[in-house]
Amino acid sequence: MAAAEDIGSLEEIRDLLKALPEADAEAEEIARERQAQLTKPAGSLGRLEELAVWLATWQGRNPPSVDRPYTAVFAGNHGIAAKGVSAYPPEVTAQMVQNFIEGGAAVNQLCSLANADLRVYEMALEEPTGDISEEPAMSEEDCARAMAYGMMAVESGIDVLALGEMGIGNTTSAAALCHGLFGGAAADWVGAGTGIDEARRAEKTALVEKAVALHKGVLDDPLQVLRCLGGRELAAIAGAILAARMARTPVMLDGYACTAAAAVLHALDPKALDHCQVSHMSAEPGHKRLLARIGMRPLVDLDMRLGEASGAMVAVLLLKAAVACHSGMATFADAGVSGPSENE
Known part of the structure; x- marks a missing residue:
């Protein structure tokens, strides 16, 4: 794989997408065999069982681990924010970055809880x-550089990569991305974002519709x-997802904006997100529609819409629960418990 710092064009990104590594089938088989031997009815832990197998499959080892989760939050500003698409002014992006640094945001508390x-x-x-x-939001070089920065x-050594974003105006870009990639009406993809009223939402929808119409000539090329x-932070998220795939590192996606960035890769290759899970269903209405289009099911639905990897970190706690059960439970043989009857 080309060194990320050497990538300067979208064509180099396309080349990387031609050689996506597959999951570790042997690790998957071993993990599934262990699940079948644990002291519980088959499937009784539901998605926790599948999460443990997914982690083992992409980490290439059994048992899997979540001892070193890593959270990356990318922050960028959007020119469209000057048109009032958010309830907050653009300077809040930098102010919130400082809040992250000082430990005062929701994601800080959740990262502390998940170690x-x-x-x-x-x-x-x-x-x-x-x-x-x-x-255009970016030149080709700027977009490629942003993706490389995310990469x-x-x-090395990360057990799972949790991704998030911060950027006033980025739900507008997320909606535009989804509208551009998957069609429908602009209104299908536009929500309240940080809490705008219906009048401003209508203005936001009109801007998304205008943006996609302006760039209709490129809609057949996801990059x-x-x-x-x-936006730069969305391009960086796409780059981080790609690099994680090359390194076979499992990825936990956050909400609407993060998933919209990931959807760019899905549009290029439907298997490009196999190493990813979507943490939660955002309260942004476009997120549910987007997940249906890319065939992914969120782990929880808590009506969250904060961003900043907050939902991803809640889901990392679920990963820890999945691994604890997978690794710590006794097998039927270890515990002297009878397994299921052969005729059942």
Whole structure:
């Protein structure tokens, strides 16, 4: 794989997508065999069983572990924010980054609870992307560099990578990405974001519709859709997901904006997100529609819409529960408990 810092074009990103590694089938088989031997009826732990197998499959080992979860939050500013698409002004992005650094955000508390490392990646906050309703968000070089920057967040030895974002205006870009990639009406993808009223939501919808119409010439190329309608932090998330796949590192996605970034890779290759789980169903209405389009099922539905990897970190706690049961439970043989009858 080319070194992330050497990537300077979207064509180099395309080349990486041609050689995505597969999961470890042997580790998957061993994990499934252990699940069948644990002192419980088959399938009785539901998705916790599947999560343990998924982790083992992508970590390439059994038992899997969640001793070193790593949380990466990418922050970027959007030119479209100047048109009032958010309840908060653009300067809140930098202010919230400082809050992350000082330990005052929700994600800080959840990372502490999960014993996860947290790193915040600022992406030229003083230089918002282009206003997508009037021009492309990024040049090709800027988009490729943002993806490469995200790729560099994937360090060796990570058990699971939790991804999140911060950026005033990014639910507008997320909606535009989804509208551009999957069609439908703009209103299908636009929600209240940080809490705008219905009048401003209608204005936001009109801007998303205008943006997608402006860039209709690139809608058959998902990377160009990302370049024209996305943002630096969303491009970085896509890059981090790609690098994690190359390293066979499991990924926990956050909510709507994060999943929209991931959907760019899915549009390029439907198997590109096999190493990912979606943590939660966002209260943003477009998220449910997006998950249906990419065929992914969230782990929880808590009406969250905060972003900043908060939902991803709640789901990492579920991963810890899955691994604890998978690794710590006795087998029928160990406990002297009779297994299921052969005629059942």
